[in-house]
Amino acid sequence: MAIAAAITLPHTDVNRRNSPSPYSASFDIFRISSSSSFQQPISLKPIAIKPDFRVFSTMTIHPTEKSSQTSLLNHKEGQILHFVKYHGLGNDFILVDNRDSTEPKISPEQAVKLCDRNFGIGGDGVIFAMPGTNGTDYTMRIFNSDGSEPEMCGNGVRCFARYIAELENLSGKQSFTVHTGAGLIVPEIQEDGKVKVDMGEPILNALDVPTKITPNKNESVVKAKVGVDGLIWNVTCVSMGNPHCITFGTESSEDLVVDELNLSEIGPKFEYHTMFPARTNTEFVQVLSPSHLKMRVWERGAGATLACGTGACAVVVAAVLEGRAERSCRVELPGGPLDIEWREEDNHIYMTGPAQVVFYGSVPL
Numbered sequence: 161m162a163i164a165a166a167i168t169l170p171h172t173d174v175n176r177r178n179s180p181s182p183y184s185a186s187f188d189i190f191r192i193s194s195s196s197s198f199q200q201p202i203s204l205k206p207i208a209i210k211p212d213f214r215v216f217s218t219m220t221i222h223p224t225e226k227s228s229q230t231s232l233l234n235h236k237e238g239q240i241l242h243f244v245k246y247h248g249l250g251n252d253f254i255l256v257d258n259r260d261s262t263e264p265k266i267s268p269e270q271a272v273k274l275c276d277r278n279f280g281i282g283g284d285g286v287i288f289a290m291p292g293t294n295g296t297d298y299t300m301r302i303f304n305s306d307g308s309e310p311e312m313c314g315n316g317v318r319c320f321a322r323y324i325a326e327l328e329n330l331s332g333k334q335s336f337t338v339h340t341g342a343g344l345i346v347p348e349i350q351e352d353g354k355v356k357v358d359m360g361e362p363i364l365n366a367l368d369v370p371t372k373i374t375p376n377k378n379e380s381v382v383k384a385k386v387g388v389d390g391l392i393w394n395v396t397c398v399s400m401g402n403p404h405c406i407t408f409g410t411e412s413s414e415d416l417v418v419d420e421l422n423l424s425e426i427g428p429k430f431e432y433h434t435m436f437p438a439r440t441n442t443e444f445v446q447v448l449s450p451s452h453l454k455m456r457v458w459e460r461g462a463g464a465t466l467a468c469g470t471g472a473c474a475v476v477v478a479a480v481l482e483g484r485a486e487r488s489c490r491v492e493l494p495g496g497p498l499d500i501e502w503r504e505e506d507n508h509i510y511m512t513g514p515a516q517v518v519f520y521g522s523v524p525l
Contacts (some may be wrong), residue, residue: 240483241265241274243281243524244323245518248315250466250495251284252518253302255323258288264301270525281523284462291323291337299322301342304461311341313402314469315463318355318515320466321347326517340368356512359470362477362502363399371397371405372435385412389429396478400509403460404474405430408447408484418446419454427428427458443471445478450485454492466495473509476500 167202210381244255254274259264264286266274271286273279283305290299300320317338319421325334330429335415337346346358363369364380373395379399392411398404409416421444430442439460453473479485480502488501498513 234469237524240522242522244520246319247518248318250513251315252279253316253319254283254286258287258290264288266304268307272292272307275305284465286319296339297336298338300338306461310402313509315467317345317347317357321349321355322515351478354512354514358474359509359511361507369397369399369403370437398474398477398478400470400473402470405440406475406478407445409444414513416444416446418444423456423464431460441477451489453489467493469511472498472500473511476502
């Protein structure tokens with residue numbers, strides 16, 4: 161019985177702090193006889209691995225008895241899902257090549273299982289790269305970790321752009337059009353590898369967000385009051401194709417210190433509030449300066465995440481509407497910073513940030 165094992169390490173930033181160096185790995189390989197009894201493990205010595213290297217290991221192991229013709233790994237191709245795991249500032253996704261069909265390769269229920277961090281691959285959602293719609297180059301669909309389908313995801317679309325570049329073997333500066341549930345999105349891969357995305361225009365009309373909070377400024381909800389968990393919160397509602405409720409504080413304490421929030425307790429109470437008929441993403445924001453904001457997010461369908469691209473865009477819009485910030489800001493999220501610009505000349509929002517490969521894999525369905 162011959163076994164080949166391959167470990168693929170994506171490029172790691174050598175300047176990243178707190179990264180152990182050198183990397184090491186050790187493995188135990190068990191001999192399995194045809195009677196399914198485990199034999200003495202064969203241990204491989206640790207291998208020093210430098211962050212920029214890919215290591216491939218091959219070995220031949222001879223069983224004590226003749227192996228069954230049916231291998232434990234002998235799955236039909238149709239039962240295997242090939243994927244690439246990406247993250248955008250820690251907001252992580254399972255990317256699937258679905259360009260040969262307009263129907264997702266897995267169901268929402270299967271997506272829930274794959275996103276499980278203990279019993280699956282782990283992720284905030286599954287993203288499908290699909291054929292273009294209405295003249296676009298591609299279509300992007302997403303299943304959240306709870307099986308729901310959002311209209312769009314800002315960090316997800318950056319990961320999607322990098323994934324498409326890899327699938328199509330593109331290099332250098334590239335841009336393409338993507339159809340999403342929120343409309344047309346145009347990501348552009350920059351020379352430095354970051355992705356700049358034209359996120360389109362923000363939607364401010366209360367009925368279109370949607371929210372049932374009474375509009376208080378030109379059919380929009382800007383620094384309106386809503387009761388949540390026994391407190392009166394000041395909120396501004398914005399849609400980036402998906403609904404967002406942004407708050408900078410409560411009636412009694414207008415300036416939040418976001419690190420002090422119990423997000424897992426307050427987040428769901430906003431998400432399922434009766435004022436948000438489609439549920440909502442909620443951003444809690446601290447103003448560090450007119451061009452520097454800090455936020456934490458509770459995402460609809462995913463809970464607390466390390467980053468939310470559409471949320472960062474909505475936060476800058478809300479901060480401008482409330483007179484708290486400039487139109488170009490750096491937004492600090494738990495996973496890292498995004499650069500957001502709300503251009504006055506075309507009313508479009510532009511988001512720039514990273515997207516990185518975590519690993520490649522295949523999983524039986």
